[in-house]
Amino acid sequence: MIETKPNGRPAYETDYGAAYCGDSRDLLKQLHDESISLVITSPPFALQRKKDYGNKDQHEYVDWLAEFGEIVYSKLRNDGSFVLDLGGAYQKAVPVRSLYNFRVLIRFCDDLGFHLAEEFFWYNPSRLPSPIEWVNKRKLRAKDSVNTIWWFSKTAWPKADISRVLVPYSERMKKLIEDPEKFYRPMVRPSGHDIGSSFGKDNGGAIPSNLLQLPNSESNGLYLEGCKSVGTQGHPARFPARLPEFFIQFLTDPGDLVVDIFAGSNTTGQMAESHSRRWLAFDERLDYLATSAFRFLPANNTNVEMNEIYKRIMANESVDLREYLVQQRLQLFETPRTTSVGYHKLGVSSEQRQRKAPRR
Numbered sequence: 165m166i167e168t169k170p171n172g173r174p175a176y177e178t179d180y181g182a183a184y185c186g187d188s189r190d191l192l193k194q195l196h197d198e199s200i201s202l203v204i205t206s207p208p209f210a211l212q213r214k215k216d217y218g219n220k221d222q223h224e225y226v227d228w229l230a231e232f233g234e235i236v237y238s239k240l241r242n243d244g245s246f247v248l249d250l251g252g253a254y255q256k257a258v259p260v261r262s263l264y265n266f267r268v269l270i271r272f273c274d275d276l277g278f279h280l281a282e283e284f285f286w287y288n289p290s291r292l293p294s295p296i297e298w299v300n301k302r303k304l305r306a307k308d309s310v311n312t313i314w315w316f317s318k319t320a321w322p323k324a325d326i327s328r329v330l331v332p333y334s335e336r337m338k339k340l341i342e343d344p345e346k347f348y349r350p351m352v353r354p355s356g357h358d359i360g361s362s363f364g365k366d367n368g369g370a371i372p373s374n375l376l377q378l379p380n381s382e383s384n385g386l387y388l389e390g391c392k393s394v395g396t397q398g399h400p401a402r403f404p405a406r407l408p409e410f411f412i413q414f415l416t417d418p419g420d421l422v423v424d425i426f427a428g429s430n431t432t433g434q435m436a437e438s439h440s441r442r443w444l445a446f447d448e449r450l451d452y453l454a455t456s457a458f459r460f461l462p463a464n465n466t467n468v469e470m471n472e473i474y475k476r477i478m479a480n481e482s483v484d485l486r487e488y489l490v491q492q493r494l495q496l497f498e499t500p501r502t503t504s505v506g507y508h509k510l511g512v513s514s515e516q517r518q519r520k521a522p523r524r
Contacts, residue, residue: 169444170194173482175453176473178460181433181443183453188425188446192235195444200239201323201420204411204432206249206403207232226267232425233276239423243323245415246278246316249286249403252308259298259305265312272316279320284313284374286407290381313376315411328413330369341366372410380404386465387429390458393467394474399429399452409435416441430456454478460485 170191174182184191207229236246250265272278291309298305333341380403391398408431412422418440424432427445429452436443437460447453454477458470469488476483 175450175477176457176460176483176485178433178437178485180437180441181445183427183430183433183445183447183456185447185450185453187448189231189235191444191446192232192239192423192425195239195423197238198241198244199421200236200423201241201244201416202247202412202422203236203240203245203425204247204249204408204422205424205426206401206428207426208401209251209253225264226271229268230271230276233272233278236425237276237278237318240318242319243321244318245281245322245324245411246318247411247415248314248316249311249407250314251311254295254298259302265314269312269314272314278316278318281315281317281322281324282374284315284376286311286313286403287375287377288380289377290379322415323417324415326371326414327367329372329410330367331372333370337370376407376410378404378406386461386463387455387458390461390470390474391455393470394455396451396455398455402429402431405431405435408432409439412436412439412441427456428452430459434459450478450480457483457485461488 169182170184170186171194172184172186174184176183233246240246248268250268253262253264254260255262269280269283273280287310289309291307293299293307295305295308299307388398408424412432412435416422420441422432422436422441422443424430424443424445427433427447430445430447433443433445433456445453445456454474457473457477458465461470461473465488473483473485473488
């Protein structure tokens with residue numbers, strides 16, 4: 165359970181977290197100061213064309229987002245981080261890029277007191293060519309495939325451990341590790357880099373760059389299957405699970421609190437749960453949160469149960485998803501002699517068994 169959480173009932177909760185419907189500014193204010201280790205989010209971008217998920221006009225966007233940033237700053241631990249994913253945009257009616265995402269960066273650092281720990285760039289190779297007018301029709305600009313990701317920190321020394329997110333070695337590096345003397349000699353390179361003998365040591369992987377190449381092409385899975393089952397569309401601007409997963413592993417420890425203030429389909433909560441981090445998800449759209457619950461269900465969950473969960477949340481009922489997880493586990497492990505064996509093997513407490521109250 166979450167020890168630090170807003171007042172009121174969540175839309176749903178799990179072992180490690182809970183999702184709340186409401187204005188994130190109001191919900192954040194209810195949390196204890198210096199209680200959050202990581203806020204990671206992808207707010208609606210400042211696009212020219214209005215989207216269903218409520219994006220703001222470019223002129224008001226920076227002021228609007230700064231309202232959230234100011235509250236986040238007070239709620240972060242001193243070693244906490246705020247990771248902000250922002251897509252690019254064009255100015256109205258001309259093929260000239262907007263500077264809104266860079267204005268957000270300057271505003272957060274100069275006025276709100278954040279430090280820019282590092283800038284990251286998310287390259288999505290599966291993104292479709294856009295904007296149509298300048299790329300497809302007139303062919304004046306290249307395809308926009310990169311988002312800026314600002315890693316803000318409250319102090320100059322945020323918690324971080326890059327060794328948790330190492331990437332596989334290249335084939336050439338693997339050969340070098342197998343036989344270092346064959347591929348290089350320790351020496352100072354013309355660039356000034358001193359390449360010592362430890363360069364050939366196997367550290368379990370290579371240090372990743374700040375360019376994250378992550379396709380965003382999910383077309384199936386339990387979340388989308390659930391959306392189809394209840395007759396609704398999935399969130400139109402989901403980011404790939406590996407993106408929040410990277411920063412959750414990089415910047416937090418198990419048990420730390422991770423918050424997404426524009427949760428949408430709650431990919432952040434799903435990844436926090438899978439890595440034993442406590443989490444909170446906030447969004448103004450109850451329908452988005454209702455479908456996001458599907459991310460926490462077992463793969464063998466039925467369409468009947470997904471429809472039931474969706475309807476309960478949409479009726480403003482607070483749903484404990486552990487009810488459904490326990491029932492699925494019981495069906496799998498129950499024996500004719502006793503059901504306590506299945507509970508014991510799964511580590512399900514007597515308190516969780518008592519939660520199996522009849523559903524309304």
